Amino acid sequence: RRSRSTLRKSSRSSYGESSVDDSSGPKAQMKILLNEDITCTYLKSKVSSLVIDGVVQVHLNPDSTPEIPFELNIIDPSLEIKEIYENVKYAKKNPASCNETNHSYIVSVKEVGKYLPIAKYRCHQELRPVPIRVQTVCSTRGKKSQVALQVCVNPRNKGSLSDVNILMAVPPNVKGESVKTFPAGGAWDSNQGCVVWTLHKLRRGDKFQVQA
Structure with missing residues (x-):
């Protein structure tokens, strides 16, 4: 049957x-x-691929x-x-x-x-149900660079997001292992050449900022 x-x-x-x-x-x-x-x-705070x-x-x-x-x-x-x-x-x-x-x-x-x-x-790549939006602000003082990431969760999501990874690429001429993040939680990944934040759950409409 x-x-x-x-x-x-x-x-x-x-x-x-x-x-x-x-x-x-x-x-x-x-x-x-x-x-x-x-x-x-994201590239310059705009979605470049999804x-x-x-x-x-x-x-x-x-x-x-x-x-x-x-x-x-x-x-x-x-x-x-x-x-x-x-x-x-x-x-x-x-x-x-x-x-x-x-x-x-x-x-x-x-x-x-x-x-x-x-x-x-x-x-299809044209599909744009963007679950989160990331905006960046960069500044350089002497030999130090600072990046602020503003993360906004789409309030029209049908539910919470889980196991979210935010990756920030670091140029090869910057010492990634010297990174410090605020709040604590970001980690340097030498294999991918980026700083990674792992978030277990994000609710609709959540907004927060991280810095490195």
Whole structure:
């Protein structure tokens, strides 16, 4: 028996549940998770590039029967997705249900009790759901340089942001290891040649400033 699960791509993250229950046969209960990573680059306080990569995962509950095939539909009504690839280990395209706004797959998983990646996608670069805005002010005095970053979280975000990394590139002629940040928390990353601030959670409308 085949069931149908639908995931509508309408926000930066989504979560859903679905089930297949046949009292005369096997059953499957699952969770479906959509997660998106946004990489935003600013140049002179303006957005110069923005990349959105997403992954759709399925979690089959431990008491479910594995390898029950089901149809997974990823609906993209705004045509935000540029390219999408299924994980051939668990999924195959379902041409009968595919169209411009619906990416359909037949999914069958063996493992239970853990999240498994079913499909990955990338959105169009023209998409601009900028979650935060970063403005910079730089000044130099003698051999020392100071940078202030004003971070503003978009008040129209549908939820809080988590695991946010802010990277500030440092020119090669500047000794990055000598950096001091205020408030404390920024760290010099010699591999990337930048100062990194890691923020675990930002709420809608939050504003704050960091200096280095």
